[in-house]
Amino acid sequence: MRMNNPQLDADGRLKHLLSIEGLPKKILNQILDTAESFVGVAEREVKKVPLLRGKTVCNLFFENSTRTRTTFEIAAKRLSADVISLNVNASSQSKGETILDTINNLIAMHADMFVVRHAQSGAAHFIAQHVPAHIHVINAGDGRHSHPTQGLLDVFTIRKYKPDLHNLRVAIVGDILHSRVARSEIHALTTLGVPEIRVIAPKTLLPTQVEKLGVHVYHDINVGLKDVDVVMMLRLQNERMNGAMLPSVQEYFKTYGLTQERLALAKPDAIVMHPGPMNRGVEIDSSVADGRQSVILPQVTYGIAIRMAVMAILAGGQAGGAQ
């Protein structure tokens, strides 16, 4: 039995943001354009717009996060929402409460929007399937599956520096296998018409049939980085560093770490991105991370605008943006 797209309502409007996959280009552009109008809000003296006044946004983190949770919190507060942040790992789940019980309790407390992070792929879809129609769910990362706001903020950043998306060569380097960020970036880039996406990684860190996502596979970073416009680095999780996936951090840096010499293979005006938190000296050299081509900190800034845009659109206030 086929289900309708769980992210869209009957009129094709965004109901939940669960994954970039399955979202039409029109909606991605709507989010990016709305975010554009929110970039300026942070520079005002009063960094607030009243779009979510009276609404309660619940950050529900079943898995730890600092950056994503903080940016979602700031985004919701700048939209004048009331924000609750729950680190569920430390509370009810350890007492044996199910995800649905946790959600239903918060719904009983009149939460309007859930921002959910969970270690299992599909958790946000699962929650979205079981909440009442007026509740919105934003996926803030589920297992290896999806991290849509990260994918969106990444293309937003790219658009800022390289506005002609139809004429770009993008390389994603690192642990694609375990990365929800990589999957979201790939879907966002392909949907928006970026013609060439490369993934660069050893075979142990690539998903089976990754080329079916519409990417070109490179194992040699020195070949893969040649003439690219954008280099997107991925974080290497500690637990993958010394084992059957990779022999050692040193060897990984030697074979796949982004150094100035390697970056020189890309176009001279190429930008370097990283979703954070970075492992300096593991996947990226400090001189690159802090170098003139790095846009890693702007990514964080734009992340707030993107999250504001998503919340505003879900709450129905998309038309006005920041005006």
Added chain:
Amino acid sequence: MNIVIKNGRVIDPKNNVDQQLDVYVAAGKIAGIGAAPAGFVANQTIEAAHLVVCPGLVDLSARLREPGDEHKARLVSELKAAVAGGVTSLACPPDTDPVLDEPGLVEMLQYRAKQQGLANVYPLGAITRQLQGKALAEMSELQTAGCVGFSQANTAITDTQVLWRAMEYAATFGYTLFFHAEEPFLAANGVAHDGEVASRLGLKGIPSAAEALALASILRIAQETGAKVHISRLSTAEGVAMVRTAKSQGLNITSDVSANQLHLTEHDIGYFNTHCHLKPPLRTQRDKDALCLGLKDGTIDAVCSDHTPVDDDAKLTTFAEAEIGATGLELLLPLTLKWAQQEKLSLTAAIASITCTPANILGISAGDLSINSIADICIFDANAYWTVNANTIKSQGKNTPFLGLELAGKVNFTIVNGKIVYPQ
């Protein structure tokens, strides 16, 4: 109680019968087909015009969840489901709690099943104690207690020395060993076929090679030891090809496929549908086609329901955390009919794969309508459609990927031991 089943289309694959005939049941046995035995007086008449009368179905793998998992299903609920699905004999795997590795447990299970007077239960004993793959269970004692074969359920014997000894020991007594072929290290933590869909959804995959690797060990050791081996629930094209080759080399092996695998692929997972969290995982279209073809050409001998009822809460979570399994006893007949229809095969071919062939694998006297055999009969309407949903399913487990689907093949009557047990 004498019963006459009148004007039905009798299909008895073992005896090459496909004809409109009357069936006479007396003293729990088939007393006559076509002509009434001398002095037969019917107490009850079943009018079966436009219905198919065939042997009661034999299921090679149905979990009844007793002992130990009564919150998922109970013996009585699942045996009612069995007869509602036309299943009159079923083999249950040993992965209960406690494991079926003690003769006393097997006797108790059989005694309790018999008391229900519904479908016949044939336990498969554990090959190794606690299914731990280390020490052999008391196979001979278990056989005496009623086990018709031995199995490791979903677990593997990773120590090839133990696997070898288990086969040697079983071969000594002529016991059949049932194996689910999956190499556990490659499959570790996997929840879906390692392919396009799992990659996209970010689910940990189980490569097809996991089946091939396990099969390679099992088949090679079977060849060395001469053990009689049954491969349960094949899932890959490569697995089918390996079994085909092994059979052509004269190995004493048989195999089955789950009815789920005949109709579903990895794509049915859709948006993380936990009903599709099954073992073996749903694989590719190519694998599905190879399984359907393998069943058609006899490489795969039988279809099983792989009935694994799960309580609703256990499915109400994320895909990877959802418990494995689907209810299946009541879907075995319609899903097998659907396969035969798609492959343009006769009803006889479909029915053989769920009656006489699995009975033969279990070595039990069931699955045919020979004169004087026990009267286990299924009477169904091949053209009646019904919708799979929580209300139409009798099993305590309402979980199946087929929920909402309309299927042809509705059981009207089930007779066990000459008694009408469905409808009750």
